[in-house]
Amino acid sequence: MRAEREAARVERVGAPASRESAPGTGAGDPFPLERVVDEDGLVADESRVLLAGEELLRLHRAMVLDRALDERMITLQRQGRIGFYVGAIGEEAAVLGAAAAMAPTDWIFPCYREHGAALLRGMPLAAFLCDLLGNAAAPGKGRQMPCHEAWRPARYASVSSPIGTQISHAVGAAWAARIQGEEMVPLVYFGDGATSSGEFHVGLNFAAVRHLPVIFACRNNGWAISLPTDRQTAAATVAQKAVAYGMLGVRVDGNDVVAVHAATRRARARAAAGGGPTLLDLVTYRMEGHSTSDDPRAYRAAAVVEPWRRRDPIERLRRLLLRRGLLDDAGVERVRAEVAAEIQVALAEAEARPPRPPLESLFEDVYAEPLRQQREQLAELAGAVAADPRVADPRHADA
Amino acid sequence: MRAEREAARVERVGAPASRESAPGTGAGDPFPLERVVDEDGLVADESRVLLAGEELLRLHRAMVLDRALDERMITLQRQGRIGFYVGAIGEEAAVLGAAAAMAPTDWIFPCYREHGAALLRGMPLAAFLCDLLGNAAAPGKGRQMPCHEAWRPARYASVSSPIGTQISHAVGAAWAARIQGEEMVPLVYFGDGATSSGEFHVGLNFAAVRHLPVIFACRNNGWAISLPTDRQTAAATVAQKAVAYGMLGVRVDGNDVVAVHAATRRARARAAAGGGPTLLDLVTYRMEGHSTSDDPRAYRAAAVVEPWRRRDPIERLRRLLLRRGLLDDAGVERVRAEVAAEIQVALAEAEARPPRPPLESLFEDVYAEPLRQQREQLAELAGAVAADPRVADPRHADA
Amino acid sequence: MAALNLLQAVNDALRTEMRRDPRVVVLGEDVGRFGGVFRATAGLQAEFGEERVVDTPLAEGGIVGAALGMALQGLRPVPEIQFADFAFPAFDQILSEVAKYRYRSGGQFACPLVIRMPYGGGIHGGHYHSQSPEAHFIHTAGLKVVVPATPRDAKGLLLAAIRDPDPVVFLEPKRVYRAARGEVPEGDEALPLGQAVVTRPGTQVTVVAWGAMWHEADRAAREAAAEGIDCEVIDLRSLQPLDLDTLVASVDRTGRLVVVHEAPRTCGFGAELVALTQERCFLRLEAPAVRVTGFDTPFPYTLENEYLPRAPRILDAIRRTVRF
């Protein structure tokens, strides 16, 4: 029957691919999971490791820092020292493998779990921590929630909460660079949840139809707050969504930093050579709650997370490094200690800054120059504070 | 090289399929163009003609009416008797073949070229014409531009201008019907331009993930005002966009009313049986300007339209009917004459109604009952008209 | 009567109405299994099943658009937008479709539905978890806009909103989701939409507010009383339809008006209230009406308490108005 033939046709591109499954063989599977380093740290095809030892060590350190930072900040949030935190525990390979494959002048358009990439790019840790504290030294001047950093010197764009909005920004930046004759390939991150947004669709379509050099990196971490990916989309893979745009889609083991890096580098080379955009489906897993505001026990059984523990991306890279003799157990410990110290120092530095930006900062940067309203309202607020200091008393907060 | 392998993979699902090309063989082409009746009115596989002679004649008449109506209304617009018109010349098979395959209780969510479907569903022609005139008898009370009709008795939803918004309405209606235990499969129309909208993406994804019975009918007519489809998307077909949702996508010769009908009926049966939604890519062509406001000579060479003249959907059906002896030349003429007379009578009826809805109609239906503002503003307007009749003088319009 | 907080009252209203009316369905991000990020829909999926309490993909436009389609087909959907700040991706559906469907079809179709949104600041949410977009909705004819300040009103007004024939944007002041507690009747009695309530009668100045800011206005009025200034406080509850009679009657008596809202001042609903009262109470006004509002900036993070028009700033405005 014809109807059955058609059903089969969809199956072909949409067969439910388990997110835990071993990498596809490539035969018959249009979007096989690319992997270079297996869970034991073994490499089947050495030619696919494109990173030198030194680079692997640098990535390892960045991932360890990312993890340690997340753990420490979650604690700080519990202690009430910061208001909120959203981390990347378990997703470090996806975040850092992709970022490391880009040129330093390539823009990064982050979602909200990519501060590891900002630090890799050179954002000072203390500056990032000031942003978390929202203090007077915060580069973002304490205007957004924690983890909504921006870092212009590294072309690391401004994190925003609304899901998916950054995607078309990357498309525009690529377009502009082509007009300017600059070789620049933006990397834009987003989650599996974001693939349902209109923004995703619109952005990828623009990029494909203009054949723009953009790398769309989906941190496909299995969850959008409480919604598992299979309730987010009926597509078996995120990679196949590229078909809608006549775009290349590649599915990668997002917990294998070497594979993520290789796929991203390939996509970048292709884009820079005029080959157009790529959608990277980085299959990984959100090990913790969505953020410090979330308690996943309400919707996710602990057991489903278990299998992912042994796929830990940092452990996997460590096994590779140990096997290759690039690092020994003491070295691993040393990295951990260094990173902990780095956080400690930066935290001390950040917490030493005045905790609150000045009143006038409230009215700056709305426009290049404050308009009448901002000037008048600053005066009004200053007057009200003078009349009653409680106007500026943060403790007077609850109803 | 791996990169080449991947490029090939995309080619497989995204090879540029010419919109003028003959139907695919099926081998290797995941989205072959389905056709039943060829341009000479010949049928290769009789088993695929699902329509009885009587139904074919009914569809023929509906298509002839649609065409004659469009032609007449374009003339009326030029004469200044109506303000605007947007028709379906060349797209009658796509519009009517799909509508005819639905059950009478299935909702139709139109775009803006589907008035032929409204009439097929039983909207009186005079009522439609009153809507075009925006007169006192218009079902829409003269509030929207011409061709923005709605017809509740036939579950024909309200046409809206913003592109794509109707798509998720169809999804919601299907969802509701399932909750209510009613077998109802909505048919929603939209253009190739609409496939770029966020609305398209969001709607199809919802339908697929909830496995809802909806038929998404893309009138893929080659143009979105001045933009040809290949600048709208880099995908070779609209059908392949279904892959993104794990949905069935079917590519149909949209100028073959028998094929459109068959594909839609199949999709409906599948949906009603719990098989989920289908995206129909109805490949057709916009023979005229976008609307009476448009002059396609500014962006489209006459020559590109030429090949489509011999693919005229009405001519093709006529050839089939003639071959089958269901109609002869005299019969064809008779249908034309009947239809012309029907339009003439309805037009006279419509033009005999008071040309302007009453003042108070301006303030009705904003809410179920007018609020204070609407009541006060009606009084204010009536007062102003009393003070100066020019307030309600339509001629006092230009600056 | 049970003592509930505002969040529990919302939950109670949804449960009550879903039991009473099988047409009522709830949909949105995380509303099902999880029960909503604020837990407003907690327990509903367990009671009413996965088809009536639906976890949707991440797309607000789709949530509202699907709800509209459901309403056309006869259901009474209650979509949730996780934060009012994320209503913007659904603006085309809300402003172009939901608001205009009845009018544009000549009254053939209607789409009664209630779009619930937690809104407002005071939870350290920064730019995108703090905004008060009511003016956008009020400016759009065809929508009703309701904002409860207390648990009792939250329940009664939400019941009324779901039963209303018109689409309603139901803004829930998340700052007082837990802080506002009070007695809530156990039945299914709705409170009428479009009626403000004078929560504190007074003679010298009328203070108008809604949502979380009503609590601040009330506090400011109590402090003012201690200084000998007698304020009348009005909780509008429904911004569209607006109970203008109550407002005008009050201002005609007091001759002075202070309007409080969290949204930025320029083109906020405060401007409309000032315009309406000067149109209708022109000869009774003894001082310019004063707006105590959020500032014309995006919503900040660290300095959110400076940004919000809390009691001390309202009190300052009350004093200035009385002294004018």
Added chain:
Amino acid sequence: MAALNLLQAVNDALRTEMRRDPRVVVLGEDVGRFGGVFRATAGLQAEFGEERVVDTPLAEGGIVGAALGMALQGLRPVPEIQFADFAFPAFDQILSEVAKYRYRSGGQFACPLVIRMPYGGGIHGGHYHSQSPEAHFIHTAGLKVVVPATPRDAKGLLLAAIRDPDPVVFLEPKRVYRAARGEVPEGDEALPLGQAVVTRPGTQVTVVAWGAMWHEADRAAREAAAEGIDCEVIDLRSLQPLDLDTLVASVDRTGRLVVVHEAPRTCGFGAELVALTQERCFLRLEAPAVRVTGFDTPFPYTLENEYLPRAPRILDAIRRTVRF
């Protein structure tokens, strides 16, 4: 000096600035090969090529989002929204992203860009080709909002908008695209943003308008003069920043205010202007400020001339205000 209509003046400004500044690019639906459905961008693609004058797919959110990305990378994009009514799919990008990018990044990034939109009624466009959404943009801190009424202003203000460091929503009154004709300087001189112009000095009542309604206000003032009423007419030109000084100075002199706009009355910009003047001119006002506006309904088709606040209705309001 050449006599141009408003559409030609817009085209002239774009061409002038694209010649002067290679960073300027134009993008939108049908703006390239076709030159725009109103032909505002006619001839630009032929002169500047397909990369600088870009036909985009049908997605307003993508148009604005891409423009933002271009601005970050150093271009000066001028996206076109085909009709202001179709800005809603881009509202998340405009209100959440464009407006807040500078502020939220602590001033690290800016996104200077100009979103051009034909707006307003009077072309028999019904619901979705007639709306005036300026209040939504004015309520959003971070955006500037400019509306020319004449060809000269269209050119001079568009040049200024493109050179401005902040994002500008540039609303073009399509009702007078062709009807408004006048001398337009040939050079590349910009007019400053934020300056209103008193187009007719007068003593008895101030009439404020912008865009197409300025022409109606002017006509009403001329008719009023024939009746012996001396109106001062102000064309605001820039709604954000607002030239409040000019407005206040005028009302302080005349003591009476009539505000005219096409958008629905409730929460329209008229409310803000009334609120601002009563705050600042309280003791000088001799009559309540009156708003002559579109009604609180969706924009109609057949009765659009009844809906629009044309000269006769403005004149009626002027008379009532003067007689108060």
